Amino acid sequence: MSLSPDELAALRGFAVEIAREAGTATLPHFRRGVQVETKSDDSPVTVADREAEQFLRARITERFPEHALVGEEYGSDGREARGRWIVDPIDGTYSFIHGVPLYSNLVAFEWDGEAVVGVINLPAIGECLHAARGQGCTWERPGQRQPARVSRVSTLAEARLGVTTIKNTIAFERYEAYRRLLETCQHDRGWPDAYGYALVATGRAEIQLDPIMSVWDTAALFPVLTEAGGTLTDWSGNPTHTAPEAIATNGLLLNAVLNTVSK
Numbered sequence: 001m002s003l004s005p006d007e008l009a010a011l012r013g014f015a016v017e018i019a020r021e022a023g024t025a026t027l028p029h030f031r032r033g034v035q036v037e038t039k040s041d042d043s044p045v046t047v048a049d050r051e052a053e054q055f056l057r058a059r060i061t062e063r064f065p066e067h068a069l070v071g072e073e074y075g076s077d078g079r080e081a082r083g084r085w086i087v088d089p090i091d092g093t094y095s096f097i098h099g100v101p102l103y104s105n106l107v108a109f110e111w112d113g114e115a116v117v118g119v120i121n122l123p124a125i126g127e128c129l130h131a132a133r134g135q136g137c138t139w140e141r142p143g144q145r146q147p148a149r150v151s152r153v154s155t156l157a158e159a160r161l162g163v164t165t166i167k168n169t170i171a172f173e174r175y176e177a178y179r180r181l182l183e184t185c186q187h188d189r190g191w192p193d194a195y196g197y198a199l200v201a202t203g204r205a206e207i208q209l210d211p212i213m214s215v216w217d218t219a220a221l222f223p224v225l226t227e228a229g230g231t232l233t234d235w236s237g238n239p240t241h242t243a244p245e246a247i248a249t250n251g252l253l254l255n256a257v258l259n260t261v262s263k
Contacts, residue, residue, distance in 0.1 A: 003111055005135065011109050012132040015119045018059045019107040019130075022052040022089060023123030030124060031099045044093050049073055052089030052105065060085050072216045084110040088216040092193035101125050102195040108219035108241070115241040118223035120198050129198050131227035139202050150230040150250035151203035156184040156260070159206040159253055162191035162199065172211035172245075174235070177261035181207070184260055197221045200248045201228040207257055209247045211235070218246050235261060 003011070029048035036044050053073045060069055068079040071087040085107070090096050092103035101124030109117035116133040129148055131137035139148035153159055161181060163169065169178040182188055185207065191199055194217070196208035201224050210217075218232065222241035225232045230250050234243035237258045249257055 003116065008116060008132040008135060012117050012119075012130060012135070014063060015107045015109060015117050016121075016128065016130045018056055019105045019119040019121040020123070020128065021059070022056050022107075023105045023121045025055055026052050026090060026096070026103075026105070027123055030096060030101075034097065036097050044097055045073065046090075046093065046097060048096065049090045049093055053087060056085075056087045056089060056107065060087075070216065072214065082112050086110065086115075086216050086219040088194075088220070091217060092195065095192055100192070102192055104194045104198075106194055106216065106220040108216075108223070110219065115219045115222040118220035120194050120201075120220055120224055122195065122198070127198070129201055129224050129228075131223040133223060133227070135227070137201060137224050137227035148202050148224070148228040150200060150225075150228050151206055152252065153206050153250060154252045156181075156253060156256050157186055159185045159187075160199075160204075161185040161188045162196035162205050162208040163188070164192050164196065164210050165190070168211050174211040174245075174261075177235075177263075178209070178211075180263060181209075181257065181260045193217075194221060197225060197232075197246075197248050200230055200250060201225050203250070206250045206253055207248065209235075209257075209261075211245050213244055213246045215242050218242070221246070221248065233258075 026048045034046045068081040068084040070076040088106040096103040105121040107119040119130040121128045127141045137148040169175040199205035218241045
């Protein structure tokens with residue numbers, strides 16, 4: 001049995017609500033000299049990450065005790081269910097700890113393994129993108145609410161390219177592919193983490209890529225980008241939210257991007 005439009009809308013509304021609340025909970029720690037710890041994978045974590053995920057887990061478990069749940073800081077709850085929530089309490093912890101307001105709270109919902117609801121909440125700049133399968137993508141910011149749509153740029157020579165960190169393209173042996181794309185595109189910027197993907201979904205950039213991702217990084221991005229008219233794929237062009245890498249495009253440039261990075 002698939003989810004009805006009303007069920008999807010309700011799940012979307014709940015996802016937006018808890019993402020916003022989690023974002024609000026991080027703000028008292030932002031630019032306050034929060035203590036930073038290093039996890040086993042050498043990535044940073046703070047009390048804000050942990051508190052936000054604890055909050056998200058509590059809200060989800062209370063509302064949907066029958067659903068499974070996985071998050072960056074506390075892993076999987078081990079349940080098997082048709083519905084699964086995937087959360088990243090702070091995507092862009094590096095930005096967060098250095099006072100850069102481009103971090104986000106990511107909330108996604110899977111049904112039968114498909115990412116059908118996604119939220120990118122950017123609490124420090126007051127922006128929120130959210131989408132549900134078949135129901136479009138909405139871009140909210142202070143005093144404004146509008147459909148999110150990708151750009152109509154159709155050539156790489158006009159495109160704006162983003163990457164979270166060039167160092168990772170080197171570490172994961174993607175630098176030459178990235179360099180070829182860089183030389184072809186009009187502009188490039190180091191747009192970090194989910195913010196870069198939000199730019200693609202709202203037509204402010206055309207391409208964002210990363211050679212290393214986790215499911216909590218990508219699950220929320222998939223509905224947002226696809227419902228805004230774009231694509232989220234692995235580096236081979238397969239539409240997915242579970243690959244350990246990601247390329248987002250406005251759709252019109254997907255084939256050109258894939259041809260460039262695969263040479």
